[in-house]
Amino acid sequence: MTRTWQTFTPNQSAVLWLMRDRIAIFRDGFRRMHWSHNAGGSVLISGPSLIRQALLERALITRSGDGYALTDAGMRAAAAFLRPPAQVERTHLPLTPFWLTDAQIGAISGWFPKSHGKARLDDRQILSGIVFVFRENLMWGQAPEEYGGELALRRRFTQWCQSGVMDNALGHLFEQDGDGQFRLVVTTAMLMRHRSGAHAIARGYLPTFTPIDEMEAA
Known part of the structure; x- marks a missing residue:
């Protein structure tokens, strides 16, 4: 049988x-x-x-x-x-989307570009979606619509990478683990397993997240 x-x-x-x-x-x-x-x-x-x-x-x-x-x-x-x-x-997609806290957003708000009077999607909404995609290793289109949609997430990630905002933001986003120790919300490993994250690191857009093996070889 x-x-x-x-x-x-x-x-x-x-x-x-x-x-x-x-x-x-x-x-x-x-x-x-x-x-x-x-x-x-x-x-x-x-x-x-x-x-x-x-x-x-x-x-x-x-x-x-x-x-x-x-x-x-x-x-x-x-x-x-x-x-x-x-x-x-x-293949389980988490039920609860990830949202950055007021404290986390406050710690990095100085790096967000000014809108110059032109309305745009909320920075917290978009960045939370970007973080969610990398933490859960999702394709952009699999992020819940409440983050603003695939096009908005992909476009903002690219823009922020090219301007340096993405590296500053992700490099200063911390959370506490179960032992009360602070760790990055998005790690190098999370970025490297994702096609967009790995591409951004390879292009030099995220210098904070240089893979450890490359740092040791330098």
Whole structure:
């Protein structure tokens, strides 16, 4: 008998597990899959449309209202998993967005450029979104809309990198850990695992976050 985990890709297995007791709402167009709980008890799954299409072609899911539900075959496949597939935890999108505190914003407010009378999105809103993206290793389009949207986050990150604001801001954003010790809100490791962060470091836009191995070799 073929094991269930051998018949599905890791993402397909995760989707089947997540849909065992829930309706799924799919958002397409993302290279990596992530999921979160949605309003009304459904699950919001963001990822390549190929995941959904493969399950549809195998008649494991079917359209149900504004979302998708497991078919009888899908329920049997999902029930065969005795524990959550590892991909379920790896792809979980946090429920609570990250927001910088008044104290954190106050500590770096002097580096924000003046607007010169032209209205722009709130600096705290945008920077909180940028920080959230790097901490959770998300693509820009996967950040919650409350941060201002993908275009705003990407554009502001690029502008602030080129002007030096980004390095000053991230280099002076601290939080306390469980032992009361202060640490950077965004670390070099977080930036290096993200394509945009690694690119910014490589271009010299974030000198505060030079990788440790390069510092030792200098």
